[in-house]
Amino acid sequence: MSRWRTAVFVVLGCLVLLPGFSPASADLLFPDQNTASESYYHLRVEDGEIDVRVDMLAQPASGALDEVWVWLMPGAKEITVTQGDTTLEYEYEGVEDGLGVMSVALPATLKGKLTAEFELRYVVGTQDIPEFSIKPGAIESLFVSQGAGSFVLIDVPQHGENVVDSGCILGASQPGSVKEEGYERWVCGEPIVAALSADNPDVLERCAKMSDSCRQRVLDFPISAWAQSVTDPSLQGRLKTTIELGRGPVELELKYFKSDAAWAQKQFDVSSAALPKLEGLFGWEYPWEIALLRQSNQIEFVGAAGVAFPTEGEMLIAANTGFDFDEEVTVHELAHQWAGYNLEQKWVWEGLAEYATTVLAPELGFTMYDRAWDSYGYDDPLATWYNGSS
Template structure:
C-alpha cells in the first residue's frame, strides 16, 4: 500500500451537499436499500429506494429528504400506498451535481418515530463531468442514502461490467433478476470491502448483505462507481501478455473510460516495469495473471494504491500526483508482500525496487524528504511502538535503508543474490529483518551489525543480542573455513536452525561437536584412501540436511563400509579376475561411491557368500555325479523317480557353475543329488499315499451301495398274491433286483 496525503480529500469536495448532509443527519436517521437496474443498450437506468427514516430531533418533522441521481425524472415518493408531495432540487458542485428530493408528510413525524418510504425514479441518457450515459455504455458513481445504506445494482450478464473494488456479486440472486438475464451486485461500505480483498470471510459476509457491511464511515451519499458496456468499442479494459524470464503472465487492467488517458499511462508503465522487477528480484512472479483495477475509494483512507499479492491484484487511485510511481510500487509488492513479516520490510523493498527501476520506465520518484522530518525512530518500530505516523518519514527511510544495505553487501549484484533467495524455502516465510541480516552477511562476508543497529533495531534493547550473535557467527565462520577443506559447506540442520532462530546459547557446544565430527570424517577419508576408494558423496550431500547425530551415524556407517570392502578384498585376493565374488566386490565399490553404505556392506558380504557357494557347489556336483553313476532303481525307486528330472538338474548345475553363478549351481546340484538319493523313500511315500487313497475310495463305494440298498419298508404279502419273486408296482428297486428279472 502506498499512502498519500494528497489523496485524503478526494471525496470531501461535496461542499454544499456535504453541509446539507451534515445538517440533515441531525434531523433524520436512515437505513436504506437502493435498487438500480441498468440498461446500457439504451444508456438509461431506473432506481427504487426503500428507506426507513427516523426523526432524530426532539421536534415534529414535517418533511423528509432523499438523495437522487442528477437528472432524475418521474420521481415518486410513497408511504405505504399513499403518494407524497415531492420536489427535487439539484445542488451543483465542483465534483458534479446531485439531486435532493424533499417529501412533505401529511402529518408531521413525532420525535423518535420511524416511517417506511419508497422512492422511484428514472434516469435518461446524460453526460457531464461525473456521469456518462449513452447508448452502449453507462459509467457513473451511483447514490445511496449515506450512512446505513446498501446499494444493489442489476446489470445485464451479456454486458461487460466493471464495479469499483468494494462491490461484490450478491449471494442471493432473485429469480426475477436471473430470468431477465441480469446479475445482482451489492455495495455497502465499499472502502472497507475493497481493503479486505484477501479476506474471504469478510467478502462472504458482505456478499450476503450482513448489516455490518452497510455504508458507515463514508459520509458522502455516493457509494461506488459502475461501468456497464454493451458496445465493445466503448470498453474500459486493457489486456496483454508479459514475458517474465521465460514465463508468461497475463496482465489485465480494468478502469473507467472517463480516465482513458490516465489508464493508458499506467498500463504502459506496468508493461515496462514488470520484466525489470522480475530481473531485480530474481524469482518468478507467483501468479499466472495480474489484475490492475482502478478504485475511487482507497484514497478515502489515504491510500494511493493497494496490492493483494496473494490474489494477484492491484488497486490504483487516479490523480494522486505521482500515479506512475504508485503503479510501479504496487507491482513491486507482487514480489515484496505477503512473504515479509513487517510493514517496513514490504514497503521499504517496494520503495527500493521502484527507485531502482524508475529511470528505465520514465518515472521521476518524489522526494520524501524523510531526513528533514525530525524523527529518529528505528524502522522496526513502525506500527510497533513508535508514535510517529508520518508516511513520508517511514516510506522514505524504509526505501533508503535498502540502498544502504545494497552498498554494504557489495552493490547491485550482491543485492540481487539476496533477493533471489527470498523464495528458496517456503517454510521460512514470512521473512523477517533477521533473515536479511543473515543472508546479507552470508552473501558478502560483511559485518552488518552497525547497519542494522543504526537503521532497523532499537540499539538500547538489541545491543546484547547483536553481540551474542556476533560471537556465534565468529565461531561458525571458523567452522566454515575448516569444512571447506573436506568438501562440505553450510552447517548441520540443527546448528543452522539455531542460527536462523537467533538462538545462540547452544551454538558453541554444537560447533565443538561438528569439529569432532570432522575429525572422525578425516580418519574415514584416510581409511578410504588407503583402500583405494574414491571420495563418496554421502556426507557432503547430507551435511546441510542432516542433524549432527544423523551425520555421526552416516560417518560411522561409512567407516564400516570401508572396513567391509577392505576385509572382503583380502579374502578374495586369490580369486581369478572376473570371478563372481570379485564382481560383487566391484558392485560394493560402486555403491560406496554413490553413498549407499548399507548396500556397500551387503554386497561385500555377498561377495564372501558367493565364494563359499562356489566351493560347496563344486563338491555337491561331484557327489551328484557319484549318485548318478551308482543309481540302480527298484520298484520303489522307480515310483519315486516319477515326475523327477535329476539328470536335467545336474546339467543345469554344471552349466550355472561354468557361467559363474555358484548360487544357482548349488541349488540345482542339491536338487539332482536329492533326486537320486531320496528316490526309494519318495517312492514308498507315494505308494503309501496311493494305498490310503484307494482305501478311502473303497469305503466310499461301500457306503454308496449301502445307501442304495436301503429303501422304504415293503408291505407284507396278502392272500391271493402270486408266489415267488415279485416286485410290487410302484415300489422302488434295489441294486440286487436284477435277480428278480424273468
C-alpha cells in the same frame, strides 16, 4: 471483485470536493431523522441510463418528524414517491453537476418510536460529470446512498466489462428477475467493515446476506459505492502482450478509455519493462498467469492514484491525477503483486512496493515524485518503525 482494495497508492481525496456537496450541505445529514434504506441501481449500460429504487424507513431522532430528506443522483428524472398505493408529495432541489436533495412530506407526523416507510423511484440519464459518467455503452460512476443506515445494491450486466468497488460484495441473494435479465447484484454497505474483514469469510458472508451490522454507519456521507461497466467495445481500448517470466508466459493487459490512448501506451510500455525487473528484484516468481491493469477515473476521488489486488493479479490505475507520477504509480501497483497478502504487516507491503519502485525508476526511465520526506524529520532506523517513530 469481492475483496477490499488491499494496497492503495494515496493521492488526496475528500467527499467535500464532490460537486454539489460541501461542509454546509453535510449539516443536512439530517439531525432530525434516523433512517434505514436500501438503494437499488439497475445499470442499463447500452441505453446510458440507470433505474433507481430507494426503500426508506424513517423515524424521528427527537421531537416530531413531518418530512424526510433524501439524497438523489445527479440528473434524476421521472421521480415518484409512494407509500403503498398513496402518492406522496415532495420538493426536489436538483444541483447542477452535483447531487440532488429532496424533502418528502409524510402523511402524518411521526413522534417517539413511530416509523414510516416509503418508496422512491427515478431514472438517471446520460451524465457528463467526472464523478458520474453515464453514457450509452459505458457507465463509470459513484452511487448515492442515504448515509448512515444505508445499503447500496448495484445490478451490472454479466456480459459487460465490470469493476465493482471492492468494498462491495457479490450478493448472496440473486433474485430471479435479476438473473433472468443477465445481471448480477452487488451489495455495498459500510466500507470500513469490508476493509477490516477482507480475510474474514464469516463477516463477508454476513455482509453478502445484508446483515444489519454491515450497513453504512461510520461515514455519514451519502456515497458508499462505485462501479464501472462497459458494454460497447468501441469505447474501451486494450493493449495486450505476453511477458516471459520465471513461471512461464504471463499475459499483460491494460484496459483503458480510448480518449486516454497516449497515457495508456505510456503505462503499458513501463509495465512491460517493469514486470521482469520486479521479478528479478524480489527474487521469486510472479504468482499469477495474468497481469491486468484497468484505467479508473474514480479511484482518485477516494484519495488513490492506484489500487492493487495482490490475490488476483489485477490493478486499477488513474489517469490525469494532476501529478507527474503516473509511471511511478503503475510500477508501485505492479510491485504489490509480490508485496501483498504474503507479508504479515501492511506497512511492509507499502514499504517494499515503494522500495522496488525507487530502485527501478532509473532503469525504467522515470524520476520519482519528490515528496520531501526529509522535511518530516524522521531519522529512526527502519527496523524500529513498526512501533512508531519518535
